[in-house]
Amino acid sequence: MTEKPLPSPDTAAYSATEDLPEVPETQHDARLWRDDGWTARVIKNQDDDGWAVEMIKDGEAEPALVGPWTMGRDKKNPKPLDTGAFNTLVKTASEVLRRHEQQLHAMLHKRVTVDSPSGDGELAVTLDIVPSEDDPYALLTAFDALGEQLAQVKVAPNFKLGKANATAWVEDGFRRPN
Structure with missing residues (x-):
């Protein structure tokens, strides 16, 4: 039985309805494990004669x-590789990703309390940065x-939120700071 080669996605002969080989959901090999939304791959360490392992979450381009x-x-x-490893x-x-998310959240969301x-009572003043390449x-x-x-x-993304700036903004009747 001969298999016909699949067309390349960048050729005109490619059709979205053609069957592409599927990546197995679960795979347990000595150097490649794919399970539970993660892929572990043992690779040659570029820095020395040893080996390294990379963990890639499904849908992500980078480990x-x-x-x-x-x-x-x-x-x-x-x-x-084995189940325990x-x-x-x-x-x-997962912990590395969680820490990255926490760090990003901390960079983009600040909160201080000031006296009314x-x-x-007290007022909570928050600064939520909306990152965008354009604006x-x-x-x-x-x-x-x-x-x-x-x-x-709305303020500049580099606005520094601190007690002094928050208090000044409140005392100025919530007018947009310069």
Whole structure:
């Protein structure tokens, strides 16, 4: 039986209705494990004679984690992947992604509390940066003690939110800062 070669996606002969080879959902090989939305691949370490493992979350182009991998008993080939190692790698890579998300959130969302000018409690002032290649900006928002929004203005994405700036904005009647 001969198989006809599949056309390249960049040729005119390609049709979206043609069957493309599917990547298996689950694969458990010595150097490649694919399961639970993750792929672990043992690769040659570019920096030395050893091996590395990369963890890639399904749908992502870049690995979430790349780290050294243990040599096998022959001291030439890598130790094969197994269930325990894969589960540990998934846990570690997930933690790395979670920390990246937390760091990004902390960079884009700031919050301070200031005294209300009327003296009846505190106000929460937030700065939410909206990154954009074309028109980045930030939203400066004030909330009362019950969480009701009192004011919101658009400011430059490099606006520095601190107690002094927040207090000045509140005392200025929530007018857009310069």
